Amino acid sequence: MDCANAIxxxxxxxxxxxxxxxxDLSLSVARxxxxxxxxxxxxxxxxxxxxxxxxxxxxHGSGTLLGAPLGDRKxxxxxxxxxxxxxxxxxxxxxxxLRFHARMMGLRDAKREIERVLDLAALSERGGDxxxxxxxxxxxxxxxxxxxLGEPDLxxxxxxxxxxxxxxxxxxxxxxxxxxTHGTTVFLNSHLLTEVEQVCDRxxxxxxxxxxxxxxxxxxxxxxxxxxxxxxxxxxxxxxxxRFGPVSVExxxxxxxxxxxRIPELVQTLVQTGARIFxxxxxxxxxxxxxxxxxxxxxx
Amino acid sequence: xxxxxxxxxxxxARRRFLLxxxxxxxxxxxxxxxxxxxxxxxxxxxxxxLSVIEIRSMTAVLVVLIAYMFSFVLAVVAVFLxxxxxxxxxxxGVLLPIVTRPLSRAAILSGKALALAFVVCAYAxxxxxAEFAVARxxxxxxxxxxxxxxxxxxxxxxxxxVLAFALSTRLSALAGSIVAIVFFGGTWMAGIVGSLxxxxxxxxxxxxxxxxxxxxxxxxxxxxxxxxxEPAVSVAAFNARHVWPGPFFVLAPPPATMILWTIVWIAAxxxxxxxxxxxxxx
Numbered sequence: 317m318d319c320a321n322a323i324x325x326x327x328x329x330x331x332x333x334x335x336x337x338x339x340d341l342s343l344s345v346a347r348x349x350x351x352x353x354x355x356x357x358x359x360x361x362x363x364x365x366x367x368x369x370x371x372x373x374x375x376h377g378s379g380t381l382l383g384a385p386l387g388d389r390k391x392x393x394x395x396x397x398x399x400x401x402x403x404x405x406x407x408x409x410x411x412x413x414l415r416f417h418a419r420m421m422g423l424r425d426a427k428r429e430i431e432r433v434l435d436l437a438a439l440s441e442r443g444g445d446x447x448x449x450x451x452x453x454x455x456x457x458x459x460x461x462x463x464x465l466g467e468p469d470l471x472x473x474x475x476x477x478x479x480x481x482x483x484x485x486x487x488x489x490x491x492x493x494x495x496x497t498h499g500t501t502v503f504l505n506s507h508l509l510t511e512v513e514q515v516c517d518r519x520x521x522x523x524x525x526x527x528x529x530x531x532x533x534x535x536x537x538x539x540x541x542x543x544x545x546x547x548x549x550x551x552x553x554x555x556x557x558x559r560f561g562p563v564s565v566e567x568x569x570x571x572x573x574x575x576x577x578r579i580p581e582l583v584q585t586l587v588q589t590g591a592r593i594f595x596x597x598x599x600x601x602x603x604x605x606x607x608x609x610x611x612x613x614x615x616x
Numbered sequence: 617x618x619x620x621x622x623x624x625x626x627x628x629a630r631r632r633f634l635l636x637x638x639x640x641x642x643x644x645x646x647x648x649x650x651x652x653x654x655x656x657x658x659x660x661x662x663x664x665x666l667s668v669i670e671i672r673s674m675t676a677v678l679v680v681l682i683a684y685m686f687s688f689v690l691a692v693v694a695v696f697l698x699x700x701x702x703x704x705x706x707x708x709g710v711l712l713p714i715v716t717r718p719l720s721r722a723a724i725l726s727g728k729a730l731a732l733a734f735v736v737c738a739y740a741x742x743x744x745x746a747e748f749a750v751a752r753x754x755x756x757x758x759x760x761x762x763x764x765x766x767x768x769x770x771x772x773x774x775x776x777x778v779l780a781f782a783l784s785t786r787l788s789a790l791a792g793s794i795v796a797i798v799f800f801g802g803t804w805m806a807g808i809v810g811s812l813x814x815x816x817x818x819x820x821x822x823x824x825x826x827x828x829x830x831x832x833x834x835x836x837x838x839x840x841x842x843x844x845x846e847p848a849v850s851v852a853a854f855n856a857r858h859v860w861p862g863p864f865f866v867l868a869p870p871p872a873t874m875i876l877w878t879i880v881w882i883a884a885x886x887x888x889x890x891x892x893x894x895x896x897x898x
Contacts, residue, residue, distance in 0.1 A: 369716050372897040392718040401709035405623070407630040419619045420717040462713055 322347045322470050322501035323368060325379030325386075329525070330363050330372060337363040339525035341377065345518075347469075350492055350502040352516035354509065356611050360525040361505050362400050365474050368503070369397050382470055393421060396463035400474040400505070402456055406448030410439055410458050413447060414465060421466050429466060436491060437461035452479040460488065464495075471495060472503045477511060489515050513603045521610050529610050537606045541576045542599040544569050548592035556589055557582075571599070617719075620727025621734075624701065628735060637693070641743040645750055648682055652754035668756070675757040676847050680864055682747060683765065683845055687838050690740055690773040695796045697732050698780035703789035706898060715898060722890040729781055729886065736777060737770040744769065761844035768841035771878055772834050776800060778882050779832070782889035785896060803828045807835030808863045815860040829870065833878040836870045843869040 323345035330338045338360040345351040355361045366372040368379070370387030384391040404413045411430060418426035434443045437457040447455065456479040463471055477485040485508075492515045495502055506512055512519055513533060520530040529536050543560075546569045547553055554570065557563045560582055561574035574582070576598040586593055628634050655674055658666050666674070702725065705711040715721055744766040752758045759765060776796060783792035810825010812818070829836040843851075843866050854861045861867055 366898070371712065371715065373895065389718050389720060392716055395716060397713060397716045399709060399712040401712065403709040404713070405627065405710060407627060416619060416623055417713070417717065420714070420719055422718075459713070 320347065321345060321380075322349075322382055323351075323379070323503060325368070325377065327377035328364070328367055328374045328379055329376040330360075330367060331375045336525055338367065338374075341367070341522070341525070341527060343520050343527060343530060345501060345503060347501050348496065348499045349517040350496050350504060350515050352512035352519035353503060353505040353522065354507065354512060354519055354607060355522035357507070359522045361507075361522055362474055363525075364522065365400075365472060365503075365505050369395070369472060393466075394469040396465065396468035396471040398456075398459045398463040398471075398473045398476050400478070402459035404447050404455065404458055404462070407446065409444050409446055410434065410450070410454075410461070411443040413458060414443075414461060417462050417465055423466050433461040433464045436464060438487060453481060453484055456480060457484070460491070464491075467498070468500065470501045470503065472505075474505045475507070476504070477506070477508060485511065509602075509604045509607055519603075521607060523611055529606075533603060536610075537601050537603060541574060542601065543572045543574055543576065543579060543582065544595070544597050544599050545572065545582070545586070545593070546595040547586065548594075553586070553589070553591055556585060556591075559585070569595075617723040617727040617730070620714075620719075620724050621731040624728050624731035625735060628697075628731075633697075634735070637739060641739070641746070645743065645746045648678075648747060649750035649754055652678070652751055655755055671755055672757040673847075673850070675751055675755040676759070676845075676850060679748070679751055679757070679759055680842055680845050683744075683769070683841065684838075684864055686740075686744065686747070687769055687772055687841065690736065690769060691776045691800050691834065692797065693739070694732070694736050694773045694776040695780040695793050695800075697736065698729070698777045699784040699792040699796065700789040701728050701732060701784075702781060702893070703784035703787065703792055707788065712898060721894045725781065725785075725886075725890050725893050729777065732777055733774050736773045740770050740773055741766055759845040760847060765841045765844040768837045768844070771875075771882075772837035772841070774882055775832065775834050775837065775878065778885050778889065782885050782892065785889050785892040799832050800834055803832040803835045804838070804863075807839065811863070811866070812860065829874065830877065833874065833881055836874045837878060839866045840869050840875070842866055 321344050323343065326342050328338060328341035329336070341360075341364050353361055353364070363372060367374050368381060368386060370392070374386070379386045381388070382391050382394055405416075408416070411434065414430040414433065415426065418430060423429055430443075431440065434440045437460050439454065439457050439461060442450070442454060447458065450458065456476065460473070460476055463473060477488050480488065489511065492502055492504070504512065504516060516533065518530070518532050519536060520527050521536070522528070544566070545557065554563055557570055557572050560578055561572050564571045572582070579596060579598060583593070583596055652675060655666070655671050658671075660666060660670075711724075714724060745762070748758060748762045779799065780792055780796045783795050787795065806824055806828030809821050810828070813821025813823075813825060825835075842864065846865060850865070851867055854865065854867055
C-alpha cells in the first residue's frame with residue numbers, strides 16, 4: 317500500500333446477510349486533495365464511508381487511512397468525521413459538545429480551538445445555546461465544527477450540506493477550499509453534483525457497490541467540446557459542418573463535436589457559404605450529464 | 617473513559633433523572649416513616665398497646681418487605697438507565713462521532729457503566745440509609761447489618777446494569793429492558809422454587825434454584841441482603857418452628873463463594889458486552 321496516500325483501499329467489500337452493500341471498493345485519495353464520492357441512493361456510499369472510519373468492519377478487502385490500517389485508534393486523532401446521520405447530545409450546548417470532543421482528542425489549547433471551529437461554522441453567537449434548540453442546519457454546522465476540531469489531516473464528510481440553505485452550502489464550499497490550502501485531505505460523500513464539481517480535484521462514482529469511474533472531473537466528463545449551430549434550415553449545411561467534426565441534428569439546430577477554439581473558423585466558413593446563422597453557442601458537458609450516463613439514468 | 621463517565625452523569629443531572637429519583641424516594645421514605653410512626657399507636661385485638669418487642673418485630677418484617685420492593689425498583693432503575701444509555705445512542709447516531717475518536721469502544725462502554733453503577737449505588741445507599749434512619753427514628757428498630765445489606769443490594773443493581781448493557785449492545789433499548797426484567801423475575805421465581813426444594817428436600821427444585829442463581833445472581837444477592845436485614849431472633853424462630861419462611865425471608869445466606877461468583881459473573885459479562893459492542897457494525 318502507498319503510505320503517501322491519505323486513503324488507499326483494495327477490494328473492500330461488505331455484505332449484510334445475503335445483501336451485498338459494497339462489492340469491490342478500490343480507490344486512492346492523495347494527501348491534500350478534495351475527493352468527491354458520488355453515487356445514486358443505495359449505491360453503498362455511506363457503507364463505504366463507515367468502513368473507512370472503522371464504524372463497520374469490511375467483509376473482505378483491506379485499506380489504509382493516513383498510512384495506518386482501517387480502524388486504527390491512534391490515526392483517529394488525525395481524522396475528522398461528519399456522519400450522514402448527525403445527532404449530538406441535545407441537552408448540551410454546542411460549545412459543550414465541542415469541549416467533550418476536544419477532551420476525547422486530548423487537545424491542548426482546547427478553548428481557542430473550540431472558538432476557532434465555532435467561528436468557522438458560523439456558530440459563535442449560538443455556541444452557548446442548547447443543541448436541542450438548534451435548527452437542523454445549525455446541527456449540521458455543529459457537526460462540521462466537530463469534524464474540523466483539532467485541524468485533522470483527513471476530514472471525511474458524509475453529505476455535509478444536506479440540511480443547509482444555499483448560503484450555508486456556499487460557506488461550506490469556501491471552508492472546503494480553505495482546508496485544501498492548508499493541506500487537509502477532504503473525502504466528500506455527496507450526491508450534490510454541482511457542489512462536487514465546484515470543489516473536488518478528483519471524484520469516484522460508485523454504483524451497486526463498485527467504483528465505475530474514477531479520475532479528475534475533466535477525465536470523468538471527457539474532453540469533448542460541442543458547438544450548437546442554429547441556422548436557416550438547410551440540409552446542405554451538414555456536409556460543411558462535418559468538416560469540423562461529427563454532426564447530429566437536435567430540432568432546428570446542429571450539434572457539432574468540435575473544439576470550442578474552432579468556433580471563429582466555423583462561423584467564417586458558414587458566412588462564406590452564405591448561410592443565414594441565428595446562433596452559434598459552445599456547449600459544456602456537465603458532470604450531471606456524465607453521471608446520469610454512467611449510472612444508466614435516462615436523461616430528459 | 618472518565619470523560620464519557622462524566623458526560624453520562626451530566627446527562628442524568630440535566631435530564632432531571634437525579635432530581636426525579638430523589639424527589640420520588642423522599643416521598644416514599646416520608647410515607648413509610650408516617651406508617652412506622654402509626655405502628656407505635658397500634659393496639660392488639662384486646663385493645664392493649666403493642667409491646668416494644670411486637671413493634672420491633674413488625675418493623676423488622678416491614679423493613680424486609682420495603683427492601684424487597686426497593687430491590688425491584690433498583691433492578692428496574694438499573695435496567696432502564698443502562699439499556700437506553702447505549703442502545704438509544706447507537707440508534708440515534710449520537711455515538712457515531714464519539715466512536716471515531718481515539719477511544720476504544722470498551723472504554724466508552726466502561727465510562728457509561730462506571731457512571732451508572734456509581735449513580736445507582738449512591739442512590740441505593742442514600743435511599744437505603746434514609747429508610748433505615750426513618751424506621752429507627754419512628755420505632756427504635758435498626759436492622760442488624762444495614763450497610764452489608766445495602767452492599768448486596770448494590771451488587772444486585774450492578775448485576776442488572778451489566779446484563780442490560782450486554783443486551784443493549786445488540787438489542788433495542790425496549791427489547792433489552794424487557795428481556796432483562798423477564799430474566800430478573802424468572803430468577804426470583806426460581807429462587808422461591810429452590811427455597812421450597814430446600815424445605816421439602818427436593819433435589820430437582822434445589823438444583824433449579826442453584827442453576828438460576830449461577831445464571832443470574834440477582835436472587836442470590838437478594839437473599840444475602842435479606843439475611844443481613846433479618847433479626848437473629850426471627851431466623852431462630854423460623855428454624856425452631858420448622859416452617860417454610862416464604863419468599864421474603866431466608867434461614868441461611870447463599871454460600872460465601874456466591875459473592876465471588878457474582879463478581880466473576882459481572883466481570884465476565886461485562887467483557888462479553890465490551891466484545892459484542894467492539895465488533896458490531898454501527
